[in-house]
Amino acid sequence: MEKILRQEKLREWVDTLDDCEVYAPAFADSVWNFARVEAGTDIDLSHTNTIGSVKAFTFPQREVFFRFEKKDGVPVLTPTLPDPKPTVVFGVRPCDGRGMPRNDTVFGLSRHPASRDTSPSLDVEKEFEDPYYWARRNKLTLVGLACNQPHSPNCFCQSVGGSPHSEEGLDILMTDLGDRFHVKGVTAKGVEAMERGRDAFDAVCDADQTEVEKVHERSHSYPQRPIGDLDAISDALRESFDSPLWADMAQHCIGCGICTFLCPTCHCFDINDEVISPTTGEGERVRTWDNCQFPDFTMHTSGHNPRGDLGSRLRQRVNHKFLYFVENHKTQQCTGCGRCITECPVGIDIVAVLERVGQS
Known part of the structure; x- marks a missing residue:
């Protein structure tokens, strides 16, 4: 129509x-x-x-999975499906x-x-x-x-x-x-x-x-930021996993996570039980947005963190968009909105990052 x-x-x-x-x-x-x-x-x-972005309409920043409490010493769960x-x-x-x-x-x-x-x-x-x-x-x-x-x-x-x-x-x-x-x-x-x-x-x-x-x-006639061949970018990212470029490009990153929170396709989350009343055992199981740019995102209970530095976390964000998602779903996860570039307080530019990786 x-x-x-x-x-x-x-x-x-x-x-x-x-x-x-x-x-x-x-x-x-x-x-x-x-x-x-x-x-x-x-x-x-x-x-x-x-x-x-519109992702919050289907994936809100905080949502309750269910509520729990004890009644006569027995745990009771109350679903909260929207x-x-x-x-x-x-x-x-x-x-x-x-x-x-x-x-x-x-x-x-x-x-x-x-x-x-x-x-x-x-x-x-x-x-x-x-x-x-x-x-x-x-x-x-x-x-x-x-x-x-x-x-x-x-x-x-x-x-x-x-x-x-x-x-x-x-x-x-x-x-x-x-x-x-x-x-x-x-x-x-x-x-x-x-x-x-x-x-x-x-x-x-x-x-x-x-x-x-x-x-x-x-x-279509207006100039946009060029990236180049997307298949070649995926190959370059795969080959650059251990490159010192990541640490260099992440020097100015402050780990604020604004890039992923504003992104229309970033979807990582955490799940926690939040106790409202210790006396009654009342509380909620809650899903909240999480962020691969935060050090606690990959922190193990042993204290080991496989992505303990800013460079490895920048690499994860870029690889997820242009390599891992492609391998799993046959398309880039990034849609080119440019929010992560515009709102980054220290000027990290994902297009410039891809250009450097491609040239390395």
Whole structure:
């Protein structure tokens, strides 16, 4: 399904989703980030890219697996499997959209679903399934917004096989045509969301189709950070495991972990039991984001740490994106959003790291 949506009709469409939780980029504290939209009048798609990715909608920073307590001396477990309202997120950039199928793979799909309809379904064959992730994922509709031009000098989506107007992982792709949007339903969930607001849309004419094609073509003309042959990069990383380059490139790293927390595809987590009341034995089993850039991430109970230095931890982050994930899932994990470069307080640049490794 392809339609035209006048800018002034966007709010009307959003208001038809009144039984959903709707989110869109909002500007606060000097950054764009996703925020709850209470009404169509609150929505603003003039953003660049959000500082945080959409992964938190399916993989929150903290979530409770179950609660426990003792009753009459007997342990009692109370499940806390989420049952969210349907959620629609507007303004998702294609780099974030491409991150979602990669996370789907990690949390339950048996193969990377890039070549098929990426609308999630529990009917898809899985090797395993994370029920907490999929309870949210199956209620999530992602409305993408194509990038007519790069929003940061650190964007490199095309260098990792993406596109400023990629549909991968999205349910709907919107393209800004100035006074109107071209809106394409990519999945069944996306078409359903468009059908609900059918009165807000107009038909696509030949002139509209020609213009959207020109906008998409022009978006490829802007320079992006080049990486080179991705297969050659994987080979170079494999051969550089013991290279002194890693220690050299990590000299300035402070181990803050901002690179992985903001990344749309980093997914490492820790699980802990948090006691609320020692008297009653009441508490919660909690999953929280973890970070391969932290020394405790690989700390053994013996005190041995196989990645005890910053260089080995930088190597792990880069290798996971461009080597290990490729070996396991046949695609790069990085989607080229550039957040890790933009937000690094000491200027570590993953594209420059790959360039140095390739030259070594």
